[in-house]
Amino acid sequence: MKVLVITGSPHKNGTSAHLAEQFIKGAKEKGYEVIRFDAAEKQVHPCIACERCHNTDKGCVFKDAMEELNPELLSADVIAFVSPIYYYTISAQIKAVIDRFYANDAALHNNKKAVLLLTMADDTDESALGALQTFKGICNFLEWKNAGTVIGLDCATVEDLQKTDYLNKAYELGKSL
Numbered sequence: 001m002k003v004l005v006i007t008g009s010p011h012k013n014g015t016s017a018h019l020a021e022q023f024i025k026g027a028k029e030k031g032y033e034v035i036r037f038d039a040a041e042k043q044v045h046p047c048i049a050c051e052r053c054h055n056t057d058k059g060c061v062f063k064d065a066m067e068e069l070n071p072e073l074l075s076a077d078v079i080a081f082v083s084p085i086y087y088y089t090i091s092a093q094i095k096a097v098i099d100r101f102y103a104n105d106a107a108l109h110n111n112k113k114a115v116l117l118l119t120m121a122d123d124t125d126e127s128a129l130g131a132l133q134t135f136k137g138i139c140n141f142l143e144w145k146n147a148g149t150v151i152g153l154d155c156a157t158v159e160d161l162q163k164t165d166y167l168n169k170a171y172e173l174g175k176s177l
């Protein structure tokens, strides 16, 4: 099984990166192949809705890091989205990647599983609702199975995160795929 992990934070050692690492550890222990794409480290132009990908056979107008990601995206069995909450939803870095799925909408309707891992400073689920709704919408639209979520509340810093059970939950989710 191939697992594609797409992260959305510019913090290489931040809270969501720690969740991603534990998730990957669990998945690798089960023998799954893991590919990681750190969106904040890559050049991914936001979709400009030119429709060239839908109206012609020329594909996306932008030749950027999505060319590296697309083959992995199409062949992965599991897509893991890992993001900090920024203003009540996922980060712009990961959203830019998701919007570029548009070029492969038809091919992506293909029986994948998806998981969502979030970290945030607030201690209420309500602050994650935007991200959760986006995730559920993507799963419904692309007919992917929601294979689980870890919503890391009250995790402004790595020190906060380490006092919680979320790292273990991410690890267990990685093993449970």
Ligand SMILES: Cc1cc2nc3c(=O)[nH]c(=O)nc-3n(C[C@H](O)[C@H](O)[C@H](O)COP(=O)(O)O)c2cc1C
Residues within 6 Å of the ligand: 009, 010, 011, 013, 014, 015, 016, 017, 083, 084, 085, 086, 087, 088, 089, 119, 120, 121, 122, 123, 127, 155, 156, 157
């Ligand atoms: C631009 C920005 C917006 C944020 N918005 C929220 C928010 O709406 N709710 C929240 O609980 N935390 C918010 N945070 C805090 C981060 O979600 C939190 O610090 C998280 O642990 C950062 O994850 P990272 O270390 O992986 O980047 C925000 C942080 C930044 C930089």
